[in-house]
Amino acid sequence: MAEPWSSVDDVAEHLGVSKDTVYAWLSRREMPAHRVGRLWKFKLSDVDAWVIAGAAAEGGPSD
Structure with missing residues:
Protein backbone atom coordinates (compact mmCIF):
# COMPACT_ATOMS: atom_id res chain seq x y z
CA MET A 1 0.00 0.00 0.00
CA ALA A 2 1.31 3.43 -0.93
CA GLU A 3 2.14 5.93 1.78
CA PRO A 4 -0.48 8.70 1.96
CA TRP A 5 0.41 12.36 1.45
CA ARG A 29 13.78 25.06 0.63
CA GLU A 30 15.25 22.67 3.17
CA MET A 31 12.36 20.35 3.93
CA PRO A 32 11.39 17.60 1.46
CA ALA A 33 7.95 18.57 0.14
CA HIS A 34 5.91 18.90 -3.03
CA ARG A 35 3.67 21.80 -3.95
CA VAL A 36 0.23 20.86 -5.26
CA GLY A 37 -1.45 24.08 -6.31
CA ARG A 38 -1.36 26.26 -3.19
CA LEU A 39 -0.87 23.32 -0.82
CA TRP A 40 2.29 21.66 0.43
CA LYS A 41 2.26 17.85 0.62
CA PHE A 42 4.71 15.56 2.35
CA LYS A 43 5.61 11.90 2.71
CA LEU A 44 6.25 11.38 6.42
CA SER A 45 8.99 8.84 5.63
CA ASP A 46 10.88 11.56 3.68
CA VAL A 47 10.41 14.04 6.53
CA ASP A 48 11.61 11.46 9.08
CA ALA A 49 14.74 10.75 7.00
CA TRP A 50 15.39 14.49 6.73
CA VAL A 51 15.14 14.88 10.53
CA ILE A 52 17.38 11.86 11.17
CA ALA A 53 19.98 13.30 8.78
CA GLY A 54 20.15 16.33 11.11
CA ALA A 55 18.75 18.96 8.74
CA ALA A 56 15.99 20.00 11.14
CA ALA A 57 18.56 20.86 13.80
CA GLU A 58 19.99 23.61 11.59
CA GLY A 59 17.29 26.07 12.51
CA GLY A 60 13.74 27.17 12.85
CA PRO A 61 11.91 30.45 12.42
CA SER A 62 14.16 32.26 14.91
CA ASP A 63 17.32 31.80 12.78
Whole structure:
Protein backbone atom coordinates (compact mmCIF):
# COMPACT_ATOMS: atom_id res chain seq x y z
CA MET A 1 0.00 0.00 0.00
CA ALA A 2 1.31 3.43 -0.93
CA GLU A 3 2.14 5.93 1.78
CA PRO A 4 -0.48 8.70 1.96
CA TRP A 5 0.41 12.36 1.45
CA SER A 6 0.38 14.53 4.56
CA SER A 7 -0.40 18.22 5.09
CA VAL A 8 1.53 20.96 6.91
CA ASP A 9 -0.75 20.40 9.92
CA ASP A 10 0.05 16.67 9.90
CA VAL A 11 3.81 17.27 9.67
CA ALA A 12 3.78 19.89 12.43
CA GLU A 13 1.91 17.52 14.73
CA HIS A 14 4.12 14.56 13.74
CA LEU A 15 7.30 16.50 14.57
CA GLY A 16 5.89 18.38 17.56
CA VAL A 17 6.64 21.81 16.10
CA SER A 18 4.49 24.75 15.05
CA LYS A 19 3.19 25.26 11.53
CA ASP A 20 5.33 28.42 11.44
CA THR A 21 8.44 26.28 11.87
CA VAL A 22 7.38 24.01 9.01
CA TYR A 23 6.74 27.02 6.77
CA ALA A 24 10.15 28.48 7.73
CA TRP A 25 11.86 25.24 6.67
CA LEU A 26 9.87 25.30 3.44
CA SER A 27 10.77 28.92 2.71
CA ARG A 28 14.46 28.02 2.95
CA ARG A 29 13.78 25.06 0.63
CA GLU A 30 15.25 22.67 3.17
CA MET A 31 12.36 20.35 3.93
CA PRO A 32 11.39 17.60 1.46
CA ALA A 33 7.95 18.57 0.14
CA HIS A 34 5.91 18.90 -3.03
CA ARG A 35 3.67 21.80 -3.95
CA VAL A 36 0.23 20.86 -5.26
CA GLY A 37 -1.45 24.08 -6.31
CA ARG A 38 -1.36 26.26 -3.19
CA LEU A 39 -0.87 23.32 -0.82
CA TRP A 40 2.29 21.66 0.43
CA LYS A 41 2.26 17.85 0.62
CA PHE A 42 4.71 15.56 2.35
CA LYS A 43 5.61 11.90 2.71
CA LEU A 44 6.25 11.38 6.42
CA SER A 45 8.99 8.84 5.63
CA ASP A 46 10.88 11.56 3.68
CA VAL A 47 10.41 14.04 6.53
CA ASP A 48 11.61 11.46 9.08
CA ALA A 49 14.74 10.75 7.00
CA TRP A 50 15.39 14.49 6.73
CA VAL A 51 15.14 14.88 10.53
CA ILE A 52 17.38 11.86 11.17
CA ALA A 53 19.98 13.30 8.78
CA GLY A 54 20.15 16.33 11.11
CA ALA A 55 18.75 18.96 8.74
CA ALA A 56 15.99 20.00 11.14
CA ALA A 57 18.56 20.86 13.80
CA GLU A 58 19.99 23.61 11.59
CA GLY A 59 17.29 26.07 12.51
CA GLY A 60 13.74 27.17 12.85
CA PRO A 61 11.91 30.45 12.42
CA SER A 62 14.16 32.26 14.91
CA ASP A 63 17.32 31.80 12.78
